[in-house]
Amino acid sequence: MNARSLFIPATLxxxxxxxxxxxxxxxxxxxxxxxxxxxxxxxxxxxxxxxVFTVDxxxxxxxxxxxxxxxxxxxxxxxxxxxxxxxxxxxLPGAEIVRTIVSLPIIVPGIIxxxxxxxxxxxxxxxxxxxALFLAHTALILPYAVRVVSASLDNLRSDIEEAAVLLxxxxxxxxxxVVMPNxxxxxxxxxxxxxxxxFNQVPVxxxxxxxxxxxxxxxxxxxxxxxxxxxxxxxxxxxxxxxxGIVFAAERFLGFSRYV
Amino acid sequence: xxxxxxxxxxxxxxxxxxxAVGNLDLDIGKGELIAxxxxxxxxxxxxxxxxxxxxxxxxxxxxxxGTDMTRTPPNKRAVGLVFQSYALFPHLSVxxxxxxxxxxxxxxxxxxxxxxxxxxxxxxxxSFADRKPAELSGGQQQRVALARSMVMEPKVLLLDEPLSNxxxxxxxxxxxxxxxxxxxxxxxxxxxxxxxxxxxxxADRIVVMKNGxxxxxxxxxxxxNRPASAFVADFVGFENIFALxxxxxxxxxxxxxxxxxxxxxxxxxxxxxxxxxxxxxxxxPFRGTVxxxxxxxxxxxxxxxxxxxxxKAEVDxxxxxxxxxxxxxxxxxxxxxxxxxxxx
Amino acid sequence: MFQNRAEAxxxxxxxxxxxxxxxxxxxxxxxxxxxxxxxxxFSLAAYIEFFSSPLNQAVFLRTLxxxxxxxxxxxxxxxxxxxxxxxLTPTMKGRMTGLVVLPLMISPVARTYAWIVxxxxxxxxxxxFQALGISDAPLRIxxxxxxxxxxxxxxxxxLMVISLISALENMxxxxxxxxxxxxxxxxxxxxxVILPLTREGLVIGGTLVFTGSLTAYITPAILGGSKVxxxxxxxxxxxxxxxxxVAASVIAFILIVMSFAANILLxxxxxxxxKVRSAK
Numbered sequence: 044m045n046a047r048s049l050f051i052p053a054t055l056x057x058x059x060x061x062x063x064x065x066x067x068x069x070x071x072x073x074x075x076x077x078x079x080x081x082x083x084x085x086x087x088x089x090x091x092x093x094x095v096f097t098v099d100x101x102x103x104x105x106x107x108x109x110x111x112x113x114x115x116x117x118x119x120x121x122x123x124x125x126x127x128x129x130x131x132x133x134x135l136p137g138a139e140i141v142r143t144i145v146s147l148p149i150i151v152p153g154i155i156x157x158x159x160x161x162x163x164x165x166x167x168x169x170x171x172x173x174x175a176l177f178l179a180h181t182a183l184i185l186p187y188a189v190r191v192v193s194a195s196l197d198n199l200r201s202d203i204e205e206a207a208v209l210l211x212x213x214x215x216x217x218x219x220x221v222v223m224p225n226x227x228x229x230x231x232x233x234x235x236x237x238x239x240x241x242f243n244q245v246p247v248x249x250x251x252x253x254x255x256x257x258x259x260x261x262x263x264x265x266x267x268x269x270x271x272x273x274x275x276x277x278x279x280x281x282x283x284x285x286x287x288g289i290v291f292a293a294e295r296f297l298g299f300s301r302y303v
Numbered sequence: 304x305x306x307x308x309x310x311x312x313x314x315x316x317x318x319x320x321x322x323a324v325g326n327l328d329l330d331i332g333k334g335e336l337i338a339x340x341x342x343x344x345x346x347x348x349x350x351x352x353x354x355x356x357x358x359x360x361x362x363x364x365x366x367x368x369g370t371d372m373t374r375t376p377p378n379k380r381a382v383g384l385v386f387q388s389y390a391l392f393p394h395l396s397v398x399x400x401x402x403x404x405x406x407x408x409x410x411x412x413x414x415x416x417x418x419x420x421x422x423x424x425x426x427x428x429x430s431f432a433d434r435k436p437a438e439l440s441g442g443q444q445q446r447v448a449l450a451r452s453m454v455m456e457p458k459v460l461l462l463d464e465p466l467s468n469x470x471x472x473x474x475x476x477x478x479x480x481x482x483x484x485x486x487x488x489x490x491x492x493x494x495x496x497x498x499x500x501x502x503x504x505x506a507d508r509i510v511v512m513k514n515g516x517x518x519x520x521x522x523x524x525x526x527x528n529r530p531a532s533a534f535v536a537d538f539v540g541f542e543n544i545f546a547l548x549x550x551x552x553x554x555x556x557x558x559x560x561x562x563x564x565x566x567x568x569x570x571x572x573x574x575x576x577x578x579x580x581x582x583x584x585x586x587x588p589f590r591g592t593v594x595x596x597x598x599x600x601x602x603x604x605x606x607x608x609x610x611x612x613x614x615k616a617e618v619d620x621x622x623x624x625x626x627x628x629x630x631x632x633x634x635x636x637x638x639x640x641x642x643x644x645x646x647x
Numbered sequence: 648m649f650q651n652r653a654e655a656x657x658x659x660x661x662x663x664x665x666x667x668x669x670x671x672x673x674x675x676x677x678x679x680x681x682x683x684x685x686x687x688x689f690s691l692a693a694y695i696e697f698f699s700s701p702l703n704q705a706v707f708l709r710t711l712x713x714x715x716x717x718x719x720x721x722x723x724x725x726x727x728x729x730x731x732x733x734x735l736t737p738t739m740k741g742r743m744t745g746l747v748v749l750p751l752m753i754s755p756v757a758r759t760y761a762w763i764v765x766x767x768x769x770x771x772x773x774x775x776f777q778a779l780g781i782s783d784a785p786l787r788i789x790x791x792x793x794x795x796x797x798x799x800x801x802x803x804x805x806l807m808v809i810s811l812i813s814a815l816e817n818m819x820x821x822x823x824x825x826x827x828x829x830x831x832x833x834x835x836x837x838x839x840v841i842l843p844l845t846r847e848g849l850v851i852g853g854t855l856v857f858t859g860s861l862t863a864y865i866t867p868a869i870l871g872g873s874k875v876x877x878x879x880x881x882x883x884x885x886x887x888x889x890x891x892x893v894a895a896s897v898i899a900f901i902l903i904v905m906s907f908a909a910n911i912l913l914x915x916x917x918x919x920x921x922k923v924r925s926a927k
Contacts (some may be wrong), residue, residue, distance in 0.1 A: 054731040055743060058724060058808070061801060062750050065761030068771075072764060082764045082771055126662035133655035134319070141663045148670050150906055152862035154879055155899040158886060159673035182669045185662060205357050206390035206448075208377045210404030210455060214654075220403075224394040243754045246864040249883065260756045264865070267760065276764075279757030286752045294745075 066283065073277035080273045091277040101278065103255065104262035107173070108242055111258060115180030116188070116237035120230065122181070123188030128218070130189070131196040132204075146186040153183065153246030161250045172253040179247045184237035191236060195229025196222075235293050239286050307366075308333035308491055309354070309459055314363035316349050316515075323349040324515040326363070336485050337493045338506035340526075342538070346515035347495045351461050354493065355384050368458055383452030387463040389444045391436035397423065397447050398432040404455045422454035423447075426480070442473040446480070453484060462494035466501050478505055499539050503527055511535050532645040533574055541576035542615040543635065546646045554611045562588050563637040572642035577635050579604065579617035584625065587634025589614075593625050607633060678903070681896035697897045703881070707901070710878045713792065714860040714905075717799045721807040721856050722849060724800075729811035747808050755802060759869045762798050763789060766870075790872035798866040803859045807852035814848020815841075850913040857913075858906045878902055 068082045076086030095101060126145060130138055148156060156179060165175045199222065207217035223230075248258040257265070259282075263275050307330035316324040324346040331337055339347040352358040354365060356377030364373045372380055391400050402419045410418065423429045426446035436444055445465070452460055465481065466474045482505065485492050496502050502509045503523040511518045511526060511534075519531040530536035533544050550565060551558035552575065561575065569575060584605065591607030591614055598620065605625065607614040616633065625631050684690035697703050732743045750758060765771055766788040773785040788794055818841070826840045842849075867877040876884065882898040885891045 051731040051734055054727045058728040058731075058804075059743075059746055062804060063746060065758060065765060065801065066750065066753055068764055069757055069761045080760070080764055081769065122662040122665055125658040129655045129658035133651070133658075135652070135655045135659065141659050144663050144671060145666050147666065150858070150910065151670075151674060152864075152879065152899070152902050152906070154862075154864055154882060155674060155677065155902065156670060158882075158895060158899070159677040160669065162892065163673040163676050164669070178669045182666055185666060189662070200388060200390065202386045202388055202390040203392055205355075205377075206384070206386060206451075207392070207403070208357075209355060209380075209382065209384050210451070211378045211407040213378060216407075221392050221394075225392075239752055243756075245756065246862070246879070249864065250886065260754055260865075263754075263756050264869070275760065276757075279754060279760065283753040283757060287749065290752050 069276045070280045070283075072273050073280045075273050077273070079271055080276055084273075091273040092281070094272075094274045095278045095281065098266075098274065100257070100262055100266070101259070104257045104259040107176075107256065108259035111176055111180045112238045112241040115177060115241050116184050116234050118177070118181040119184035119188040119237055120192070120233060123185055123233070124192055124230065127189050127192040127196055128222070131193055132201055142189075145189050148182050149186040153244065154249060156182070157247045157250040165251070172251055172256045176248060176251050176256070176258070179251060180241045180244065183244060183247055184241055187236050187240055188233045191233035192226065192229055195226040195232075198229075199225050232293060235289055239290070242282075242286070307331060308335075308368060309493075310364075310366045311350070311354070312364040312366070314350070314353065314365065315361045316346070316353050316358060317361045318349075322361070322515065324353070327515070327517060329510060329517065329520075331491060331493065333491055334485075334489045335491055336482075336505065336507045337491075338502035338509045339493065339495045339512060340497070340499060340502040340509050340538070341512035341518075342497055344514075345512040347497075347512050348463065349515075350512070351384075351463065351493065351495050354459065355382050355461055356380050357384075381455070381458045382461060383455055383457035383459070384461040385445070385448045385452055385463065385465060387465075387468065389436075389441075389448040391444055391447055391451075393436055395435075396432065397428065397434050397436065397439070400436065400447055401451045401454055403451065408455075418454055422450040425453070425484070426450045441468055442477065445469070445477065449480075449484065453488065453490070456488075457490065459491045459493060462492065464496055464498075465494050466505075467496070467498065474501075481505065499526075503539075511538065528641065530576065530641055530643060533576070533643055533647070536574075536576040536641060536643055541578050541641060543577040543579070543582065544574060544643070545576070545611070546574045547572055552611065556610050556612075559611055560588075561637040561640075562634050565637050566640075566642070569637070569640065569642035572644065573646040574643035575635075575637070575640040576643055577640055579615040581636070581639045582614060582616035582618075583634040583636060584616055584618050584631060585623070585633075587632050587636075589633050589635065590630060591633055593627050593629050593631065596625070596627060607631075609633070611635075674899075677896055678900050679896075681893055681900055693893045693897050697894060706876045706878060706881045709792065709876075710861060711905075713796055713799065713877065714857050716796060717803060717860045718853050718857045721800055721804045722811075722853065724804060725807035725811045725852060728808045729815050732808075732812055733815045744809065744812060747805050750801070751805050755863075755865045758802060759798055759865050762794065762801075762870055766794055766797070789870065790875055792871075792875060794870040795867050795875065795877065798870045799860045799863060802863065802866060803856040806855040806859065810848045810852030810855065811845060814845035814851075817848075818844045846916070850916055854910055854913045857909045861905055861909075862902060 072080055072082050072084050073091055074087050074089065075081065075084030075091065076088040077084065123145075126141070129135060130142060135141070160175055160179050164170055164178070165172070170178075203221050203225075204214075204217045207221045208214060212220055243260060244258070245260045245264070248261050252258070252261055263278065267275050309331040311327055311329040314324060314327040315322060327346075327350065339350060341347045349358060353360055356372075356375060360373050364371055366372070367380070367382075392403065395403065398419055401422050402415060405415055405418055420429060420432075423432055426449055428443060428446055428450070431439065431443065436447065439447065445468070462481070466477055469477055481492070484490070494505070503526070506523060508520060508522055509526045510520050513534050519526060519535045521529070521531075526535065527539055530539055530541065533546075536544050546553040547569075548558055550561070550570070552561055589609055589611060591609030593605055594608050594613075595606040597604050601620050602617050603620050603622070603624070605616045605618070607616060614633065614635075681693045682689055682691070684692060698707075728747070732740055732747070735743060763770070767773070768785040768787070768789075772788065776782045776786060822840050822844060823836055826836045831839065862879060864879045864883070867875070867880045868883070871877065871880060873884075878898050878901065882895050882902075885894040885898065
């Protein structure tokens with residue numbers, strides 16, 4: 044083997060070891076029998092994985108994160124699909140301004156969004172923490188929803204809507220009969236991307252927490268500050284496998300990466 | 304024409320503030336096969352989209368079968384359109400594509416089935432009913448699109464560049480198909496094309512358009528042999544075109560006498576035009592130098608540089624060959640020339 | 648393209664108004680706080696105060712420095728990784744790209760905690776160092792700039808690699824062989840051919856990595872601890888510990904300006920290149 048043919052496997056090994064190694068260590072640590080988070084794991088047991096399901100705060104914050112990820116993504120899609128449709132199909136003055144406003148939450152640091160919402164929406168208008176979190180997550184997912192749905196709309200010829208109209212369909216009927224079925228994949232991809240983004244999101248939720256109201260990642264950080272046992276590793280592994288599984292299935296059946 | 308089936312009256316169409324078609328008048332009889340011919344940007348597609356109702360009319364009227372449908376929404380017009388890209392619904396099978404409009408009309412059950420199967424059979428695709436559009440060739444997709452429009456029994460069928468995406472063999476097949484459908488159903492057909500051979504071979508009448516206005520309306524013979532303007536002449540292959548000034552040809556080097564007496568109808572013409580085939584080589588009052596030559600099977604084409612300007616000639620390949628740079632005599636016989644009513 | 652303006656507005660307004668109400672307006676008000684004096688007039692006092700503190704200066708410079716370092720190092724590693732992956736067979740290329748992207752699906756909390764296990768006093772790095780005799784007492788790697796740097800690099804490297812993979816794939820196939828035939832060595836090929844042709848991908852990747860590093864919270868919070876602060880963690884402290892909302896507004900503004908500046912700067916680099924290309 045000469046130097047160049049060694050270059051490719053060596054580079055790949057080192058880069059992937061750096062990127063994925065830490066995750067594997069977390070997975071290994073979650074099967075530890077020891078009391079603290081450590082690697083190599085001391086012995087083998089499933090006790091920490093079992094413990095994850097018994098921690099009350101995890102259950103509550105998991106439910107909260109699920110609600111935000113599912114509900115926020117759904118709301119972002121309800122707002123984002125019509126907007127993407129208008130941006131892709133209509134000659135609209137100020138389209139660029141709309142695009143910018145809608146995509147700003149990606150650029151502005153999440154911690155600022157969270158603080159601004161807390162100070163100028165939650166406090167003055169007496170909005171509860173849960174609705175505030177919902178609004179924040181919806182705003183955060185909206186840019187992704189618009190981007191992914193726009194991409195799949197741009198891949199779809201607009202003359203099929205005209206064809207449907209000429210065959211007797213109304214404009215809205217044409218949207219539901221011939222556009223929606225053809226951007227299903229894009230919408231589902233947007234849903235998955237939004238879900239994962241929301242579920243893993245911390246900075247936005249940081250200031251938006253109250254007694255008993257916390258998202259799962261924020262709760263995990265709080266738990267680790269008190270107890271440094273492998274249950275957070277176990278929980279992280281479970282969540283990671285869950286999201287990898289969803290994304291893998293999406294790629295397999297939908298060609299997820301076409302849209303993202 | 305007061306008995307027009309479809310008439311466009313002072314039709315003005317615009318995209319935003321840009322006027323694409325201005326003050327257009329056109330009458331079309333029932334069962335006619337009309338070609339809208341012109342280069343891209345001439346307004347032919349815009350006009351077609353307005354007839355379909357896909358583009359709002361700025362001013363003027365569109366009347367079809369006795370009713371004004373200028374403001375009728377496209378889904379209530381009974382106008383069919385076969386898109387250039389076919390615009391088949393990718394998620395539906397061939398059968399469902401054809402059934403789409405019928406179902407919206409409320410047709411169900413055996414009546415629907417009969418109608419759809421009949422439509423597919425008429426375009427020779429009955430065995431493809433369960434396929435998805437992506438599994439068909441371009442020609443087959445176009446026939447599905449045709450069947451999808453025809454089962455709706457439209458009053459007018461519009462076709463956007465119906466032959467341009469097909470290869471030479473399929474083109475002939477489709478041309479025959481369209482003529483047959485038109486003959487069997489008697490539907491009024493309007494198709495848009497930038498290809499003169501397509502228009503000449505298919506249409507009953509050709510409407511040549513330029514810059515959002517009609518340049519000439521006529522039968523294929525009219526358009527081909529008697530172009531009304533320099534633009535039409537150039538578009539249908541007259542490559543040697545001259546303006547006339549007091550009975551003389553206007554050239555880059557001043558006025559030149561035409562060869563022979565002008566025919567009566569040419570006396571008032573604004574210009575004269577010759578196809579390359581109408582140029583005589585080897586004799587005549589003009590002289591030119593051979594600048595280029597190319598062999599085209601049974602014919603040979605020459606490009607000459609002359610006092611009249613560049614001249615394109617085309618002669619039988621059996622005639623004597625003229626070498627490059629040779630100086631030869633040629634003739635533009637006035638008797639053969641097509642007189643042009645307008646030059647600009 | 649449909650023409651109906653009212654229809655288009657009806658479709659687009661809910662999203663635009665929502666984003667404006669939930670996001671734009673509150674953030675703008677928050678940012679304006681830092682420019683007001685106690686009477687409500689315009690004032691830069693908060694900014695002068697912020698930048699006159701040596702601690703804040705250090706945090707500001709550290710944030711810039713770490714952002715720049717992570718961007719540069721990820722570009723170097725990114726090119727190597729992208730080259731290696733682009734040269735593979737299509738199947739392997741897909742799998743390797745999948746593995747590179749995989750960490751993006753995993754919670755940053757989990758990814759950051761892994762580094763505590765690896766870099767901690769009894770972590771595997773220290774175990775290895777001691778076993779190899781490199782050091783005899785455990786090194787203090789956690790709660791340092793090094794730890795934050797490693798964490799951020801791991802977090803954002805995938806974004807750089809995928810940007811560069813697509814840039815390399817969009818490069819004209821014959822450019823490199825052509826340069827080789829014309830006598831360029833590998834260094835010249837990279838510098839004169841590959842780099843200019845993939846600059847757009849580098850710019851996109853660079854923007855993502857830099858703004859990502861700037862605005863990451865979890866990594867500096869966990870791996871930097873309460874002493875080694877970056878702007879985001881400083882802002883959190885100002886709010887939750889010091890209750891100083893004016894300082895938080897100042898930091899927020901600085902963060903946004905830095906993100907936008909990086910964004911615009913890198914975009915201009917990319918368009919400058921486009922102009923050169925279209926002028927040719």
